[in-house]
Amino acid sequence: MRKKIVAGNWKMNNSLNETINLINDLKQNVGRTDVKVMISPSFPFLKTAVDQLKDVNIEVVAQNINDNKSGAYTGEVSTDMLKSVGVYTTLIGHSERRAYYHENDELLLKKINLALESNLNIIFCFGEELKDRKSNSHFDIVKSQLDNTVMKLDAKSWQKIVLAYEPVWAIGTGETASADQAQEIHEFVRNYILEKFSHKIANDLSIIYGGSVKPSNAVEIFNKKDVDGGLIGGAALNSNDFIQIIKANN
Secondary structure, three states: OOOEEEEEEEEOOOOOOOOHHHHHHHHHHHHOOOOOEEEEOOOOHHHHHHHOOOOOOOOEEEEOOOOOOOOOOOOOOOOOHHHHOOOOOOEEEOOHHHHOOOOOOHHHHHHHHHHOOOOEEEEEEEOOHHHHOOOHHHHHHHHHHHHHHHHHHOOOHHHEEEEEEOOHHOOOOOOOOOHHHHHHHHHHHHHHHHHHHHHHHHHHOEEOOOOOOOOOOOOHHHOOOOOOOEEHHHHHHHHHHHHHHHHOOO
């Protein structure tokens, strides 16, 4: 049975003190929940976050990994480094990594394979841009992104995968994605995985939504049958907003 998930991607935000304060707010207010809660602080604060959350049901997640196991890659972070500080899940393929750092499907597949070899769990991000949506090629783009990456995995590997649909056109553009548009893509992806693999893999897979989820729209989005939660950006930096979004997925 698939899990409900709310993951907060803090991106390149928050000092050490701000990170600690935000985690303390979550510890005091999240409480017992059926939702799997995750947070993704910046790399310098991962160990602090893990230590703070040792006895709390909130998982600390990395925002990225390098595609090499180790070596002369200045400024990069390896899978073994993450595991050594208690982090066992990473984002891969976030739209900002694709757009600003030109990460293509070939590189993302290398990262996926290395993460799995290193026994890390993965939140794999995918989604179309505004030009794709306006040209009605969004299904083709999504299918291509999946075909070139996670669809190359064997059936067993899907136990360690969560998918996160990010309609890039609905993030910070003034455009708004409806709950029905989110459901449409999530249903398409789940049916495609069912076709390629099995009903069990498709039904057990959590597919979360990363398109500007806020307290005001979270309930409507999370009520869609194929939306299993959210990958939250800006709203995750405000503890009150993030807690409301977590509660909306109960």
